[in-house]
Amino acid sequence: MAVEVRRTQLQLSQELISEAAEMSQSYYSEIERGARPLPTLTHQKLMSLARALKWSLGEMQRATGVDLGIVEATLVAEGSADVYALTAALTPDQPGPALDHEAVAPGIRRPLLLRADTDEMIGTSPASIRPGSTLHIDQAETVPEEGRVYVLTDQDGVHLRIYTMTRLGAVFRAENRTFEDIPATEARVVGRVVSVASDYDPNLK
Secondary structure, three states, rough: OOOHHHHHHOOHHHHHHHHHOOHHHHHHHHHHHOOHHHHOHHHHHHHHHHHHOOOOHHHHHHHHHOOOOOOOOOEEEEEEEEEHHHHHHOOOOOOOOEEEEEEEOOOOEEEEEEEOOOOOOOOOOOOOOOOOEEEEEOOHHHHHOOOOOEEEEEOOOEEEEEEEEEEEEEEEEEEOOOOEEHHHHHOOEEEEEEEOOOOOOOOOO
């Protein structure tokens, strides 16, 4: 039922989802009806299905209540968490080796701490973020809001962008204007950047 609800939320037909998931419509229909339980799918098919539904595997596991064998990153201790490379946003359920661990910014429901390694958000506005900064991301906040900064993924990898509306529609825009806008329809939001920790001091030379 959760899979069908998700497809309805995305306003997509079974045909479109099955095509995106690289499976036949009848195969996908069996999944929605429960005739083909998720645990019986191969890992590749689960990945394809989650991607088509704009979920991570962990999000699909939580939404369906079905144990898919995904172990998510956990807090290291009360109020702290591991810090991972920015590329961990591609597979947040399996983030890889930790680079560090830090105290988590208060109020984050589903924390994911990533180390920025892109200059996409270098600029002069308050939204500017320098490479090397630690991004405190709330994975519970995936519905974009105007002016907020998000970590997102698309076919080219992981990006750090600010969400904004243009006359051509909603886009994720870089502070560094040498980077092109990413249409919101082509991106999957990993989470909102709630806080940024950085050792950068503009007064140091």
